[in-house]
Amino acid sequence: MTATRRTFARCLALLPALLLVAAPAPARDGKALAQAGIATAHPLATAAGQEMLAAGGNAFDAAVAISATLAVVEPFASGLGGGAFWLLHEARSGRQVFVDAREVAPGAATPGMYLDAAGNPVPGSTLTGPLAAGIPGQPAGLVHLAKRYGKLPLGQLLAPAIRHAEEGVAVTRGMVLGLQFRQSAARQSPEFAARFYPGGRPLAEGELLRQPELAATLRRLVRGGFDGYYRGETARLLVDGVRSSGGIWTQDDLAAYRVVEREPVRAVVGGVTVVSAPPPSAGGIALVNTLNMLSGFDRPALDPATRAHLNIEVLRRAFRDRAMLLGDPDFVSIPVARLLSPDYAAGQATTIRLDRATPSDGLAGPGTTVAGGPQTTHFSVIDRAGNRVAGTLSINTFYGAAFMPPGTGVILNNEMDDFVIKPGVANGFALVGTDANAIAPGKRMLSSMAPTFLESPRGVAVLGTPGGSRIISMVLLATLAWIDGAEAPAMVALKRYHHQYQPDVVAFETGAFSDADQAALRTLGHRLEASARPYGNMQVVTWDRATGKVEAASDPRGGGDVTVY
Ligand code: GLY
Numbered sequence: 374m375t376a377t378r379r380t381f382a383r384c385l386a387l388l389p390a391l392l393l394v395a396a397p398a399p400a401r402d403g404k405a406l407a408q409a410g411i412a413t414a415h416p417l418a419t420a421a422g423q424e425m426l427a428a429g430g431n432a433f434d435a436a437v438a439i440s441a442t443l444a445v446v447e448p449f450a451s452g453l454g455g456g457a458f459w460l461l462h463e464a465r466s467g468r469q470v471f472v473d474a475r476e477v478a479p480g481a482a483t484p485g486m487y488l489d490a491a492g493n494p495v496p497g498s499t500l501t502g503p504l505a506a507g508i509p510g511q512p513a514g515l516v517h518l519a520k521r522y523g524k525l526p527l528g529q530l531l532a533p534a535i536r537h538a539e540e541g542v543a544v545t546r547g548m549v550l551g552l553q554f555r556q557s558a559a560r561q562s563p564e565f566a567a568r569f570y571p572g573g574r575p576l577a578e579g580e581l582l583r584q585p586e587l588a589a590t591l592r593r594l595v596r597g598g599f600d601g602y603y604r605g606e607t608a609r610l611l612v613d614g615v616r617s618s619g620g621i622w623t624q625d626d627l628a629a630y631r632v633v634e635r636e637p638v639r640a641v642v643g644g645v646t647v648v649s650a651p652p653p654s655a656g657g658i659a660l661v662n663t664l665n666m667l668s669g670f671d672r673p674a675l676d677p678a679t680r681a682h683l684n685i686e687v688l689r690r691a692f693r694d695r696a697m698l699l700g701d702p703d704f705v706s707i708p709v710a711r712l713l714s715p716d717y718a719a720g721q722a723t724t725i726r727l728d729r730a731t732p733s734d735g736l737a738g739p740g741t742t743v744a745g746g747p748q749t750t751h752f753s754v755i756d757r758a759g760n761r762v763a764g765t766l767s768i769n770t771f772y773g774a775a776f777m778p779p780g781t782g783v784i785l786n787n788e789m790d791d792f793v794i795k796p797g798v799a800n801g802f803a804l805v806g807t808d809a810n811a812i813a814p815g816k817r818m819l820s821s822m823a824p825t826f827l828e829s830p831r832g833v834a835v836l837g838t839p840g841g842s843r844i845i846s847m848v849l850l851a852t853l854a855w856i857d858g859a860e861a862p863a864m865v866a867l868k869r870y871h872h873q874y875q876p877d878v879v880a881f882e883t884g885a886f887s888d889a890d891q892a893a894l895r896t897l898g899h900r901l902e903a904s905a906r907p908y909g910n911m912q913v914v915t916w917d918r919a920t921g922k923v924e925a926a927s928d929p930r931g932g933g934d935v936t937v938y
Contacts, residue, residue: 406757408923408937411435412861412912413752414450414839416934417542418442421533422754423936425525432760433461433522434530437515439752440766441534441591444511445584446542448569448784449551450750450839451766453590453602454773455786456510458650458766459518460637460824464759469826471637474514475653475817476507476788477630481621484812487794494798499790501558503620505774506785507818508630511766512594512602517632520598528595535595538588538782541581545932549578551748551771558775561618565777565784587782603627607781614778615785629815633703640713643668645856648826649848650765651709652702656823658712659691659845660852665718666690666725667853678893679727681886684853685872685879685899686725688846692804692874693736700809701817707809730898733877748772749822749839753914755923761914763824765837765844770801791818802841805875823848827855832918836864838911838928843880846871847909861913861926869909878902 409432411422421442422435430438436459444452451457456476462469487498499505519527552559552575559566568584569576576582593601601607608627615622637648638657642664649657666687672680699707711717724731749767754760768774768786776785793806802821810819821844827834834855838847851864859867868885872878878900886894891901910931915924927933 406755406759406916406923407921409754409756410914410916410923410925410935410937411439411752411754412914412925412927412933412935413439413443414750414910414912414927414931414933415443415446415545416932417446417533417537418752419934419936422752424533425530426756428525428529430523430525430530431758432754432756432762433518434525435754435756436752436762436764437519437523437527437530438533439754440511440764441515441531442537443750443752443766445534445537445587447547447750448584449548449772450748450768451511452768452773452784453512453587453594454506454509454783455766455768456507456788457514457764458654458820458822458824459514460648460650460763460826461522462648462759462761462826463522469637469639469648471635471651472514472518473633473635473653473817474510474517475820476510476786478789478792478812478814478816478818479508479622479626480629480814481623482789482812482814486812487789492795494794499792499794500770500787500801501775502561503615503618503622503774503776503778503785505787505789506615506620506622506776507788508622508626509786510630510632513599513630513632516594516598527598531591531595535588535591538584538591541583544576544578544580544582546578547932548582549575552576555772555775562776564779565772565775568777568782569772584782586780590781590783603630610780611778611783614781618776638709638713640665643856644829646828647852648828650820650823650825652699652707652819653817654820654822655695655699656821656845656848657825658699658709659695660823660825660848661713662691662694662718662721663687663849664852665713665715666722668715669719669722677887678890681870681890682727682730682894682897682899683725684849685870686731687722688849688872689731689733689874690721690724690736691845692842692872693733695819696804696806696874698809699806700811700819704813704816705809728897732898733874736874749841749844751824751837751839751910751912753835753837753912753925755833755835755914755916761826761833761835763826763835763837765822765824765839767822767839788818791820799875803876804842804873821845825852827852830918833916834861834864834913835915836911836913838909840909842873843869843871843908846873847911851911851913855915861915861924864913865911865926865928880904882907
């Protein structure tokens with residue numbers, strides 16, 4: 374029995390009346406689900422979600438508790454200093470909504486703020502320190518979710534996170550890896566260094582990490598709601614800390630932050646309804662566009678190398694459009710209908726040759742690039758009423774900007790790096806872009822995060838993963854696997870490969886291609902690069918319509934945990 378399951382067994386013992394006597398609420402088709410399922414990247418986050426369901430909360434309550442707990446137990450991946458996307462399905466009404474709590478550029482941000490006098494990028498300026506941080510959205514998102522969709526009070530939803538911040542959590546291998554990666558950056562933030570590098574060395578696996586300032590910040594959020602973070606003491610501490618270290622945030626920037634509810638991207642491809650992230654993420658558009666392109670081919674009839682070649686070619690084309698056309702929809706006009714249209718995809722597909730790779734330089738685009746690494750986190754939930762949440766949360770790369778404003782315990786994001794700082798210059802994920810994703814005050818930076826629902830006569834899948842630009846290829850491969858009949862454990866375990874238009878290389882995990890398939894792909898003209906280590910941390914929950922079975926699976930590459938009961 375895992376720690377999470379033990380925790381839940383204790384909850385069961387305490388709450389027999391609630392769980393065994395209370396009739397489950399009806400799903401939209403009149404039937405309650407026999408089970409609920411949760412998959413997250415950390416056992417304590419899964420336990421926090423369970424605690425809320427056991428206390429009579431719904432999937433949205435669980436999502437708030439999970440998101441806040443992840444901020445404490447995975448401080449390298451997401452948190453109160455970052456942003457979040459939550460894709461919701463309300464069983465009662467059938468309504469689906471995308472809650473956009475993405476960071477925004479501060480009011481004093483300018484397109485050239487990361488360039489020197491000669492117009493060249495200042496190395497590291499978008500990645501480290503408070504100038505790299507957008508105005509956080511996650512705290513506002515937690516309040517919004519709880520108020521509008523939850524049943525339990527915010528204090529109850531944030532209690533597990535506060536408890537773990539106060540009492541401490543065991544340092545995980547993921548935390549240590551990130552600390553090793555950010556050690557030199559940490560020197561410029563004494564608060565961050567003191568908490569995570571006591572005595573100048575990174576915390577070791579198994580040590581206890583206590584975060585009392587973060588607990589106090591969470592308590593102020595409970596007491597004041599939106600104002601408990603974006604105005605008053607927390608806002609003052611954040612702005613003072615940022616400005617005294619070279620950042621440009623103002624109190625007005627924080628007070629002006631707004632969560633936006635958006636229509637998700639929705640499309641039916643080959644009998645499967647895909648519901649996913651709209652702009653300011655490229656995730657949903659790229660997913661639907663690649664599936665549309667693939668629908669013109671008889672995939673099952675192809676050998677594995679040609680199938681992989683085809684997947685690479687559709688990714689190349691979708692990422693080219695990402696680079697050329699996408700940005701914050703509140704600032705730029707995006708041809709969403711065209712990009713989602715099967716006819717447009719059919720036109721793109723005619724340029725794909727099954728006997729040869731298309732060089733990316735042969736497709737008009739904004740330029741060149743280099744390498745990148747992932748951080749972020751994802752969780753999936755289905756409750757017994759049939760409500761669903763796919764949540765992807767981020768402070769961008771490991772430990773975000775590696776900067777903690779004194780007195781807050783909040784690690785700031787370095788999400789400004791997701792903007793295009795100069796056309797043709799690659800960001801931390803080696804992505805390029807155009808003015809559509811240029812910096813402007815109050816603008817959201819383009820994301821690749823893709824919290825997704827798949828719906829078909831077979832049932833439902835709730836999925837997503839961290840991984841920067843690779844999120845899109847991971848979600849595509851898992852979607853194809855589900856369409857081909859895979860169950861949740863196979864979806865998360867699937868070996869991965871990725872292409873993003875520029876750089877013109879196929880990154881692949883060990884085991885993704887046989888030797889023969891590697892040779893075949895090279896013969897077609899692909900440049901292959903083995904990834905140094907496995908990547909992604911996918912969390913999936915599925916519901917099977919015929920059997921009523923709910924299944925949850927956490928990526929074997931990560932230290933996550935699931936529950937189904
Ligand atoms: N920061 C990664 C993303 O939003 O795509």
